[in-house]
Every structure is written in structure tokens, then in C-alpha cells.
Amino acid sequence: xxxxxxxxxxxxxxxxxxxxxxxxxxxxxxxxxxxxxxxxxxxxxxxxxxxxxxxxxxxxxxxxxxxxxxxxxxxxxxxxxxxxxxxxxxxxxxxxxxxxxxxxxxxxxxxxxxxxxxxxxxxxxxxxxxxxxxxxxxxxxxxxxxxxxxxxxxxxxxxxxxxxxxxxxxxxxxxxxxxxxxxxxxxxxxxxxxxxxxxx
Numbered sequence: 001x002x003x004x005x006x007x008x009x010x011x012x013x014x015x016x017x018x019x020x021x022x023x024x025x026x027x028x029x030x031x032x033x034x035x036x037x038x039x040x041x042x043x044x045x046x047x048x049x050x051x052x053x054x055x056x057x058x059x060x061x062x063x064x065x066x067x068x069x070x071x072x073x074x075x076x077x078x079x080x081x082x083x084x085x086x087x088x089x090x091x092x093x094x095x096x097x098x099x100x101x102x103x104x105x106x107x108x109x110x111x112x113x114x115x116x117x118x119x120x121x122x123x124x125x126x127x128x129x130x131x132x133x134x135x136x137x138x139x140x141x142x143x144x145x146x147x148x149x150x151x152x153x154x155x156x157x158x159x160x161x162x163x164x165x166x167x168x169x170x171x172x173x174x175x176x177x178x179x180x181x182x183x184x185x186x187x188x189x190x191x192x193x194x195x196x197x198x199x200x
Contacts, residue, residue: 003075007031009176010076014098027062030079037067044069054132071105074127088122090140097125100133100152108157153170 008021011028018024036059043052052069060066063144065082067073079085079119081101087093091105098148107121120140121198129144131137137144143159150156153165161168 006076007034009079010096014078015080029065030077030082033059033063033065033067033079033082034073034077034086036063037069037071037073040067040069041071041073049173057135072194085169090120091122092124094125094127094129094146096176098130100131102156104136106136106138124155 001056002120004025008024011031012018012021014174015024019029036055040052040055040059043049043055048052048159050071056067056069056072063082065079065085067085068089068091071087071091071093073093074095074097074106076096078098084102084103086104086106087163088106095103105123122140123142123144124136124171124194125131125137125144126146126148127151128147130148131150132154133146135150135156136149136154137156139157141159142157144150145164147163148160149165150160151165153177154166154168156166
């Protein structure tokens with residue numbers, strides 16, 4: 001059952017940009033995607049699979065969030081921004097989870113095709129997990145422990161213990177200071193690497 005009041009309260013508690021429950025209800029695509037999913041999941045569980053997929057694809061069209069009707073989602077899920085999120089059929093999500101845009105909760109491989117039907121192919125996300133933008137969590141045996149944080153763009157294919165932070169190493173960034181109107185893009189001497197202490 002969809003608990004609308006506590007979902008709206010969860011958004012207000014975890015999103016500083018949320019000014020009112022009415023604003024969240026009318027303007028937040030994550031709330032709409034969750035509401036559509038509840039209807040789609042009901043149909044899915046009652047063997048109305050085509051109708052369930054129809055509802056989920058309609059939701060994807062309007063919200064940019066794709067949640068398979070078979071996914072099991074706990075209470076107080078907060079989807080921040082949400083565009084590009086994909087949640088697979090056998091995904092299980094606990095309570096008080098927060099997911100940012102561009103996250104994939106998917107399968108590792110579909111080469112076995114129909115042989116994978118009725119097998120758990122997608123991850124389990126326990127309670128109070130935060131997953132930042134661009135992260136991919138893949139595989140049916142992958143479990144993200146309670147209270148863990150998955151950093152942006154992380155690629156996770158194995159289980160994570162509870163209360164663990166997962167992140168990728170910061171990429172090396174280069175900054176250039178262009179003092180002229182034009183710059184030769186092949187002239188690497190004009191680039192500034194913040195890791196270097198001495199200016200050239």
C-alpha cells in the first residue's frame with residue numbers, strides 16, 4: 001500500500017528545496033514515479049503483466065524514471081531529480097532509501113535470456129541507503145548493507161557491508177587559464193594541473 005503522507009514527509013525531511021507537501025505532491029517526479037509504480041506493481045502481482053508494463057512505460061514517459069513493475073520498493077523512498085534512473089524487475093529496496101538521478105539498479109548479464117526468468121538478477125538495497133548520481137549497482141547477489149552510501153559514478157558488482165561508504169578515486173582534473181582570445185588546443189603548456197605546486 002502506498003503511504004502518501006509519509007512519503008511526502010520523507011521528501012520534506014530529506015530535501016532542503018522542498019517547501020511544502022503540496023509542492024512535493026504536484027511537482028516532484030519521484031513521487032509520481034512511486035505512485036505509478038504502486039499501481040503497476042499491484043497489476044504485476046495479480047498477473048496483469050501487460051497492463052503493469054503499460055503503466056510503468058507511461059510513468060517513464062512522464063517522469064524519466066524507469067521502474068519495472070516487479071521491483072519491490074519499501075516505504076519512504078526519496079528520488080531526488082530522478083531523470084535516467086533504471087530499477088530492474090527483481091530489485092528489492094528497503095525503507096528510507098534515497099536515490100539520485102542516473103542510478104542503475106540492474107543485472108550483470110542477460111546472455112542466458114529466458115533462462116534467467118524467475119531468478120533474482122538485480123540487487124537488494126537495505127534500509128537507509130543513499131545512492132548518488134550515476135552509480136550502477138548490478139547483480140542479483142549484490143546486497144548494499146543498511147546505512148551505506150554509494151558515491152557518484154561508482155560501479156558496484158559485489159555486496160557492501162552495512163554502514164560503508166563506497167566511492168571512486170577522484171579523477172585528475174586539469175584547468176587552463178586562457179589569457180588570450182584564442183588558444184591552441186594542442187599546446188599542453190597552457191594547462192594547469194592543480195596537483196602541481198609550482199606554477200610554470
